[in-house]
Amino acid sequence: MKHDIGRPLRSHRVLSMAGLLVAMAVIFVADTVTDYAVAAAGFYTAVILVAARLISARALILLAGLCIFLTIFSFALTKFGSYQVGLINSCISIVAIAITTYLALKMNAAQAAAQQAQAQLLRIARVTSLGELSTSIAHEVNQPLAAIATSGNACQRWLDQQPPNLDKAKQAVERILGDAHRASDIIARVRGLTQGEQPHKSHFDLNQAIHEVVAISRTDVEAQGISIDLSLDENLPQVLADRVQIQQVIVNMVLNASEAMADYQDKKKEIRIQSALSAPHTVQFSIIDSGGGFAAGSIAHIFDPFWTTKGTGIGLGLAISRTIIEANGGRIWAEEHTDGGAIFKFSLPLAEGNAA
Ligand SMILES: Nc1ncnc2c1ncn2[C@@H]1O[C@H](COP(=O)(O)OP(=O)(O)OP(=O)(O)O)[C@@H](O)[C@H]1O
Ligand SMILES: [Mg+2]
Known part of the structure; x- marks a missing residue:
């Protein structure tokens, strides 16, 4: 997701922010030296609206906090006019600042979602035509x-x-x-x-299939400084599924996990793969990475076709994986890792006569 789309260039941003800080200082002085009846603090809302295009959501909330603090501080410093009128005006200004900030944040989020949807549509159009x-x-x-x-x-x-x-x-x-x-x-x-x-289903040992995928991927993955740790249940019964397809799903997940850690330099980069019996009739596969995890709200979309947060991604890996797992009678899902990172899991039916 490129939240920066449409934001001005960095140098322009710095200049504009400097201008806004000067404006805030002017508002503060005007609010302090004039009568309580002059609600100069209301102009902080204009500052918030301009800043919303320049800075991140978190910085905007901090800026709004600073504006509210300045409003209260200049109320405390002002010496002229009716105290009661000043109190009401200051409260109105604070509420106006808070509402403006809330609306500006909402507007930015809606704009980012619209840009995301537009990018997804473009990819769909490109790919459908191919x-x-x-x-x-x-x-x-x-x-x-x-x-x-x-x-x-x-x-x-x-x-x-x-x-x-x-x-x-x-x-x-x-x-x-x-x-x-x-x-x-x-x-x-x-x-x-x-x-x-229909998938070409056969009885096979999921652990063996995992070992083969890891053998294929290990050199590439380790060259990126990522370790692969296997914790496989040795007494796992056979599953009934299309072996080639299930290996495709595991390859996609290993690729995603290593891509999620590609930008890390110092952090420990680790992929953990687990298999376990999941009563009563299924085997469960899990892959856990120590990458950045999912962007807020994205977990609901990751299995959608052509949904990607990567500049060079197509957004098909997980969509294909879901089609495969469901066609093989299983279930696939993602979870957030409490220590950061992502967890992907799928379950597959046991081969007949193997029910736990
Ligand atoms: N291990 C992971 N950690 C964090 N986010 C992930 C992980 N795996 C998938 N995602 C998110 O799910 C999105 C969709 O993944 P998917 O594999 O379908 O497509 P992609 O990897 O972006 O592109 P490609 O089609 O080349 O695989 C990714 O862009 C990423 O945002
Ligand atoms: Mg992928």
Whole structure:
């Protein structure tokens, strides 16, 4: 969400704020040296309205607090006129400042929501014109394609060595073949998904599927200084679902978790993945990260198609994940982490005869 859209340039903002501070000083002096009957403090509302376009919500609340403090302070300093009239005028000014601030904050929030909706519409228009199917496929095969490129480069390096390291080169080619098969499986599954085809369900070990995804992602994730910690229930019964699709969902969640921590330098970056039996007939998967968590109010939208807070995101990862999990008879949801960070969970039905 880009709340800054439409805000003036930084240098312009600084100058305007300096102007507003001077205006506040003038209002304060005028309010103090004139008679109680002159309600100069009312002009603070104009300051609030101008400042609302320049500063953040929190700074605006602080500024309003300062205006109210100045109103009370100049009331205490004023020496002329009727005390009672001064008291009423000061109260009116304070109420006016508070109401103006509230309305300005509401207006800014509505404007930000409108801009967000407009950006979402633009993305929908762009993507619909390209074709939702191709976008979904492109989104999902991006990861295996990147892995193929990495293994291809590694293979080239092993072959360029003198003498060439054929064992290592062979391992890289095997990884390339594995990823290429995964990409073509994914294309078939996404095509099936968008055409309403049933998932290819089979009985499988969710822990094993998690281990494979972690093995695929680990190098990339650890290169970003992120550690992956697994806490898997060893006695987990098998689940009944489409293995390729469920792995896609986990890949999307690992990607999101690492993107949520990408900007952190000093903070500990950690992804925790858990699996557990969740009585009576389901297995539950959880992924917890130590990123920035969700922006206020965004948790209600994250599963919407084309809803993204990232400059380069499409906003499809979670929408696809939800379609997949629901098509496999499960449920997917997000929770806020009490220590910051995000938690994503999904549940899947147990394979028949495995009910706990
Ligand atoms: N682990 C997370 N921590 C914080 N916010 C998250 C996390 N995962 C998802 N989100 C929020 O949900 C939004 C939607 O996620 P989704 O995966 O659908 O799209 P995206 O990651 O923005 O783009 P892409 O289509 O490339 O995946 C994200 O833009 C982000 O705001
Ligand atoms: Mg994503």
